[in-house]
Amino acid sequence: MKDCPNNNADIGFIAQVPYHFYVFKNIIKHLSDAEFIVGEPYSYDEPPEIQSKRLGGLIDLIEKEKIPWRFFDFEKDRNPRNNFFEKYNILVATTANGIITSPLIKSIKKVRVQYGQSKDAFEFGDWNRYFDLILAQGPYSAQHFRALTQCVEIGFPKFDDWFNGKIDGADAGELKSKMDPRKKTLLYLPTHGALSSLEKYREIFSALRNKYNILVKFHPRTVWHDSGQVLFYKNNGFATYDDSADILPMLKIADIVISDSGGAAFDALLAEKSLVILDVPIAAEETGELQTQENSIEQVIKRERKRIGPVVDSPDKLESALEIAEQEKNGDENGEGNYFHLLMVKTASAPPERF
Template sequence: MGKQMANCAHPVGFYLETSFHYEVYKNIIAALQERGIPCALVISDVIQPAFVSEMVSFLKKLARPDLPILRLSTLHYQPVSLSCLVSPYYTPLIKNLAPINVRAMYGLAKDRWGHAWWNAFYDGILCYAMHTQQRVNIAGNARLVGNPRFDDWHNRRWDPSLAEMLARQKTRPVVLYAPTFGELCSLPHWAETLNRLQSEVTLLVKLHHGTQFRAEEAKSLALATRYFRKNMLPASSFSLLAAADYVITDNSGFIFDALHAGKKTILLEWAGLAPLLHNQRTLSDSHSTDQTVRQFLPCVNSLAQLRQALSDRQTWPEMEAYRWQVCDAFQDGKAGERAADVISELLNQSGVDGDHFLLHSLRERLF
């Protein structure tokens, strides 16, 4: 795909509910700016105050004068003309903010959520690979671009100092623990057990932003702080992945970050997990990607099983084909450019495409 250019007087907006969303967007923004397309950040300042405070603090440190910051609350009574809005998922808060809407995926897992009806809201969906494209495509709106966030991994744009420091001091394996949040989080069931493992491994811990900032996650955050305060380092996901020999997680989308990075990945289970996957109790179920991947990866229920998985006796599956099919169809560090091409193409379109009548008809009925 060659570079798509667009004449664009109004900025492309990028919707944020957490600073993590900036990491999802930044390589798309860079590629659009290279084409002369102005961009702006739209922060949701009507959600939980802890998330708003975290975003404001992050953006102050970011210091990007080339990226205007627009507050969602202001846009609703003082509209700013946006040519397009890019968002990670649909929320009624973003309805009618722009004539064109594009979804930039922020991760995999929780298919009952990620592949749901609201994908019809989008004129374009930027898909990592065939796995998602096949499941959300309506009249060609799902486009294959790869994972723009992982451009930094493939182009080695991350701080290697943690990996280098741990490599110099290495006497035992480095294990990265990255749990999800909510009912599917392993922290209440595994924190004490993993703490006991610290005499055998160098343990790094990466908490989900939901655990860090949602008020209802206070107990899990307190548990993590109690056992792992010294293990939670202020390093990027890619710096942590580069340092890790193994990744331990649960039902998190971080499973697929670990697989994308080629890491040996172990999944935690516990008594009571299975019922959470039935009767729509959570956003996951037995057919969701975060569950079906378990047929390939070691899953453990006890410290003894975890030690076995961390031993040299564990046979690790070859996941290369899975990475291409699910994590990133290209893995070449150019996903941001392809995403910008899709957005530019949409900006150059005029009116309703008759070939996409089904999509527009669904949108009129649903939204």
């Protein structure tokens, strides 16, 4: 594979899926001594055809922005004798899986960029101790991270273009041109796995297509590891997007965002969009396996006095919740802004000092 490395790079940003590009792009573009590292498997049991498609989508995004990148051949370059990592002083990642935990890079400083507001039990797990520094979105996360390692609050680089007013351009216009102007537009952002609402709500979403434009943006793990759910929505007339697509233009044209137990609810909050939350019940004995818990923030925002939008616990209640959301801006009873400032430090465009 022909890569395009930065010969002066001593900072490597490890990107496994297209979504990681959007997390890192507004940091790496300010650093002349950095490059993406591409090629580490997202899952070690993924089929070769899935791996090829995933890498292709990621590389296309990187090359479109003319950002240097270097290919990491997992089978060859994890051999210490190949000295793949000896040029780096710092490695940057979103989680501690794969090479980040390897003794091979023990002497290299490791930085984590928080990629969104995830489930607390996972987000603030002991694995964060692998990192020498964590760049956190805001005070809620920072207070947890500081119990594990050093932490600095930087806001959410993925949203820099949103807060700098750069999302009114061609991408949002192209999306809007595909929508029926007579209908409101729903942006559905389901999480993956057992907490996902994809299967339970797919019939009601099919029925609602007559009334609404519906965009479905899948979680990266759904895209690469749950093709059956993806195919249902693709084959039944929905406008579907994988993690190669930028969420910000979708948020721009959306009238209402629908989420479940994933971090996407907080993207809607940051974008000040009306939000409907689909609550997928889970048994108490499953909470550990699913890495959620009663006091996890994605569960707290569903409570009556804490909620940031209507909460729906069965498909037959979704349409009425949408009608409420159409008529009024949703927010938690304590003020939506309270969550915003708890979860995120709003920043201007990312200067090099952010890193």
